[in-house]
Amino acid sequence: MTDSTTRATARSIDGKSIAREVRQAVALRCAALAARGQPPGLAVVLVGDDPASQVYVRNKDKAAQEAGFQVRTLKLDANTTQAKLLSVVEELNRDRAVHGILVQLPLPRGLDAAAIVRAIDPRKDVDGLHPENVAALVLGSEGLFPCTPLGCIELCDRAGARLAGRRVVVVGRSMLVGKPLALLALARDATVTVCHSKTADLPAVCREADILIAAVGRPEMVRGDWIKPGATVLDVGINRLPDGRLVGDVAHAEALATAGAITPVPGGVGPMTIAMLLANTATAAQRLSAPGV
Ligand code: GUN
Numbered sequence: 001m002t003d004s005t006t007r008a009t010a011r012s013i014d015g016k017s018i019a020r021e022v023r024q025a026v027a028l029r030c031a032a033l034a035a036r037g038q039p040p041g042l043a044v045v046l047v048g049d050d051p052a053s054q055v056y057v058r059n060k061d062k063a064a065q066e067a068g069f070q071v072r073t074l075k076l077d078a079n080t081t082q083a084k085l086l087s088v089v090e091e092l093n094r095d096r097a098v099h100g101i102l103v104q105l106p107l108p109r110g111l112d113a114a115a116i117v118r119a120i121d122p123r124k125d126v127d128g129l130h131p132e133n134v135a136a137l138v139l140g141s142e143g144l145f146p147c148t149p150l151g152c153i154e155l156c157d158r159a160g161a162r163l164a165g166r167r168v169v170v171v172g173r174s175m176l177v178g179k180p181l182a183l184l185a186l187a188r189d190a191t192v193t194v195c196h197s198k199t200a201d202l203p204a205v206c207r208e209a210d211i212l213i214a215a216v217g218r219p220e221m222v223r224g225d226w227i228k229p230g231a232t233v234l235d236v237g238i239n240r241l242p243d244g245r246l247v248g249d250v251a252h253a254e255a256l257a258t259a260g261a262i263t264p265v266p267g268g269v270g271p272m273t274i275a276m277l278l279a280n281t282a283t284a285a286q287r288l289s290a291p292g293v
Contacts, residue, residue, distance in 0.1 A: 010233070010259035013159045015151075019271035022154060022279060023067055029282040030068040033289060040285030041070040042100040042126070043092045047085060048078035048108040057104050063274045069281060070097065078108045085111060086119050093121040099288050100126035100281035123288060126280040128180065137183050144280050149181035151272025152213055152234050153188065159261055161232040164189035167208050171195045171222065171249070172215035177236055181213060202226070214249035224254025233262040236269045 033040050042064050046057045057073060064071045074088060085103075092101045101124045107113045117125070122132040128146040136143025156163055168190040172178035182194045195205050197216075206212055206226040214222045215236035227233060237249030248265030255262055263269050287293065 008229075008257060010256045011261040013155055013232075013234075013261050013263045013268060015155060015263055015268040015271045018155060018158050019151075019275040021158075022272070022275035023063065026275070026278045026282050027067040029286070033282070033285055034068060036289070038285065038289040039068070039070050039097075040100070040282055041072065041095075041098045042102070042281045043072045043074065043095075043098045045074045045076065045085075045088060045092075045101070045103045047076045047080050047104070047111065050106070050108075053104045053106075060102070060274055060277060064278060064281070067278050069278070072098070080108075080111070082111055082115070085116055089116060089119045093119075093124065098124065099285035100124055100277075102127055102277070124284055126277055126284055128280065129175070134175075134180075137180055137187075140187055144284060145184065146176055146180045147273045147276040147280060148177050148215075148236060148269065149184050150276040150279070151269055152181055152236065153184050154276065155234060155263065155269065155272060156211060156232065159232065161211055161261065163211070165191070166210040167191050167193070168211045168213065169193045169195060169206055169209035170213045170215065171202070171206065172213075172217070172236070174215065177215040181215070185211075216249050218249055219247050220249070220251040222250040222255070224251055224256075224258050227255055227258040229258055230260035231258070233259045234269055235263050235265050238265060238270060 030040055044057055044060055046053060061071050061073050092098050101120050103116055105113055117129045120130055122130040125133055125144055128144045133143040137145050163185055168185045170178050170182050173194055173196045182192045185192045195202055199205060203226040207228050209231055211232045213234045217237055219239035233250055233255055235248035235250040239247050241247055246266055
């Protein structure tokens with residue numbers, strides 16, 4: 001037998017098909033709300049003409065429509081003032097047909113994104129970025145939580161990677177992914193370590209992980225020999241190399257020989273973000289449409 005036939009190869013975690021299943025489940029929740037005369041509404045606000053943001057917003061709009069949401073995409077030009085954007089958000093807060101509000105980030109220079117996020121009604125903050133939702137995540141109370149971290153937890157669940165009692169190592173400490181993900185994993189009874197650029201002997205810490213999650217935005221930084229044999233690896237990174245190739249934060253070919261299961265890039269964590277945005281919007285709509293709200 002040749003070496004290539006005896007070497008272990010990690011199972012691929014198919015984020016695309018798992019995201020499709022999540023979207024189908026959300027579509028059923030959406031249809032149930034619509035049947036009660038309360039079709040869930042999502043408002044997506046795009047300011048300026050950043051090409052990447054335009055693609056993201058188009059994809060969110062399409063997926064939301066397919067799941068049965070009433071979608072309103074508001075496009076504002078790049079020189080929109082802070083006051084104007086605040087008034088748009090306040091109007092969406094008041095609109096009872098809108099249950100989810102998403103302001104696409106980054107905003108053009110000159111606009112204060114943190115102040116805009118604070119202006120969103122926390123019950124409609126389907127990105128989970130409002131300080132009240134951040135607090136709810138820390139406190140373990142009801143709220144809306146960031147979509148990519150929720151997607152990672154959903155991938156673990158559906159890939160059969162148990163969290164309770166196991167070592168989860170998160171590489172990256174961003175507000176959008178690393179920090180909320182650590183809190184979500186902790187809430188699921190994992191033993192969590194958060195690493196970053198100043199962590200001493202990062203490879204050794206990663207090697208302790210039963211579930212290793214890379215969210216640093218550095219192409220192929222996590223090498224195959226940083227992975228404990230059989231570990232589950234989630235690669236949140238999406239990096240474009242100078243030669244045009246799209247790679248994650250994990251050296252995928254190396255990791256295949258060590259990991260038990262791993263997400264590909266693209267087609268792993270990426271598709272889960274939109275699926276969880278739709279799940280958050282359905283949740284927000286259910287809560288806002290409850291009697292007495
Ligand atoms: N830009 C990149 N990712 C995101 C996200 O998850 N939400 C928003 N609002 N903007 C983004």
